[in-house]
Amino acid sequence: xxxxxxxxxxxxxxxxxxxxxxxxxxxxxxxxxxxxxxxxxxxxxxxxxxxxxxxxxxxxxxxxxxxxxxxxxxxxxxxxxxxxxxxxxxxxxxxxxxxxxxxxxxxxxxxxxxxxxxxxxxxxxxxxxxxxxxxxxxxxxxxxxxxxxxxxxxxxxxxxxxxxxxxxxxxxxxxxxxxxxxxxxxxxxxxxxxxxxxxxxxxxxxxxxxxxxxxxxxxxxxxxxxxxxxxxxxxxxxxxxxxxxxxxxxxxxxxxxxxxxxxxxxxxxxxxxx
Numbered sequence: 437x438x439x440x441x442x443x444x445x446x447x448x449x450x451x452x453x454x455x456x457x458x459x460x461x462x463x464x465x466x467x468x469x470x471x472x473x474x475x476x477x478x479x480x481x482x483x484x485x486x487x488x489x490x491x492x493x494x495x496x497x498x499x500x501x502x503x504x505x506x507x508x509x510x511x512x513x514x515x516x517x518x519x520x521x522x523x524x525x526x527x528x529x530x531x532x533x534x535x536x537x538x539x540x541x542x543x544x545x546x547x548x549x550x551x552x553x554x555x556x557x558x559x560x561x562x563x564x565x566x567x568x569x570x571x572x573x574x575x576x577x578x579x580x581x582x583x584x585x586x587x588x589x590x591x592x593x594x595x596x597x598x599x600x601x602x603x604x605x606x607x608x609x610x611x612x613x614x615x616x617x618x619x620x621x622x623x624x625x626x627x628x629x630x631x632x633x634x635x636x637x638x639x640x641x642x643x644x645x646x647x648x649x650x651x652x653x654x655x656x657x658x659x660x661x662x663x664x665x666x667x668x669x670x671x672x673x674x675x676x677x678x679x680x681x682x683x684x685x686x687x688x689x690x691x692x693x694x695x696x697x698x699x700x701x702x703x704x705x706x707x708x709x710x
Contacts, residue, residue, distance in 0.1 A: 486645045486646065486648055486649040487541065487645075487646060487649060488540060488541070488544065489642075489645055490641075490642040490643070490645040490646045491541065491544040491545065491548065491642070492544065493638050493641050493642040493645070494548055494638065494639065494642045495544065495547055495548050495551065496638055497634065497635040497636075497637075497638030497639055497642070498548060498551040498552060498555065498635070499551070500631055500634045500635050500638065501514065501555050501631065501632075501635050502551065502554065502555065503631065504631035504632070505555065505558045505559075505562075505563060508631070509563065509566075510563060510566040511558065511559045511563040511566050511567050512566045512567075512568060512629070513568070513621070513622070513625060513628055513629050513632040514555075514559060514567075514618070514621075514632055514635075515572045515617040515618040515620070515621045516556065516559045516560065516567060516569075516572055517572055517574060517576055517617035517618075518614055518615055518616075518617045518618035518621075519552055519555050519556045519559065520556060520576065521576065521579060521580070521610060521613075521614035521617065522552050522611075522614050523549065523552045523553055523556060524580070524607075524610060525606075525607040525610040525611045525614060526545055526548055526549040526552060526607075527549060528603050528604075528606060528607040528610075529545055529604070529607040529611075530542065530545045530546060530549060531603065532600060532603055532604040532607065533545060535596065535600050536594075536596060536600070536604065568621060568625070571621050571624040571625060572617060572620075572621045573620065573621075573624070574616055574617040574620040574621075576617075578616075579610060579613045579614065579616060579617075580610065582609070582613075583606055583609035583610040583612075583613065584606055586605070586609050586674070587602050587603075587605035587606035587608075587609055588602060590605060590670045590671060590674045591604065591605035591671060592604060592605065592671045593671065605671070605674075608674075608675055608678055609674075609678055611678070611682070612678035612679070612681045612682045612685075613681070613682075613685070615636070615639055615682070615685060615686060616685065618636060619636075619685065619686075619689065622636070622689070622706060623706060626705065626706045626707075627703055627704075627705055627706075628703060628704040628705075628706065629703055630703065633693055633696070633703070633704040636686070636689055636693070637689070637690055637693045639686060640683075640686035640687070640689065640690040640693075641690075643679070643682040643683050643686055644683055644686075646679050646682070646683075647679040647680060647682070647683040649679075650675070650676045650679050654676065689704075689706070692704050692705070692706055692707075
């Protein structure tokens with residue numbers, strides 16, 4: 437009898453958070469993010485590892501999708517447009533990476549690109565009947581055109597060819613908004629099955645790590661990193677802004693994901709748009 441009404445501390449905390457106002461929830465989210473960033477700064481000494489871990493987590497998210505597509509034989513709840521945008525920015529970044537650096541990031545990007553292309557192939561041909569084309573309704577040009585325009589004006593100032601610098605900027609900006617079609621589809625569906633939810637949450641964690649890297653770099657240099665010599669006065673601030681945009685775009689979904697997990701639910705339920 438004593439166990440019947442028992443609630444774990446996590447569920448009690450979630451229940452208390454649920455009762456708070458929207459402003460209080462945002463405030464607590466910001467405080468939680470700050471605590472996590474400070475913890476990462478103290479625990480991880482080489483902050484460049486954040487990007488490696490972020491790319492690895494993205495790959496893990498794709499493996500979850502591959503498991504879903506191969507075992508459940510359905511792509512319901514997944515946005516083909518987000519996968520196409522992901523393939524575009526990964527292809528551009530892979531090309532730029534070969535030209536500009538060629539390191540561990542190049543290898544991880546290649547693996548992620550191959551996995552993304554496989555997901556696109558499955559969704560477009562093998563599992564086309566289960567694709568929610570009518571709900572995946574955010575036009576691609578809403579993301580591609582703004583990214584291309586901004587990259588034309590704001591890009592790194594290095595010794596590489598201008599077109600390569602613009603392409604590098606383009607892939608950074610496109611990545612920051614590539615998840616928008618997926619979020620639009622989920623908002624249209626409102627009930628998200630586990631595998632799709634795991635994938636988007638993995639993207640959220642990856643983006644948070646990337647954003648944490650930039651915040652820590654700016655803090656360690658007392659703001660000087662933003663205007664790093666030789667990079668152009670607007671390039672790094674725009675990269676930093678792009679990382680912030682990605683993080684905030686996914687923050688709301690991650691909240692509902694954690695809420696569902698703590699409550700023991702297998703699916704994520706999003707609120708009805710006002």
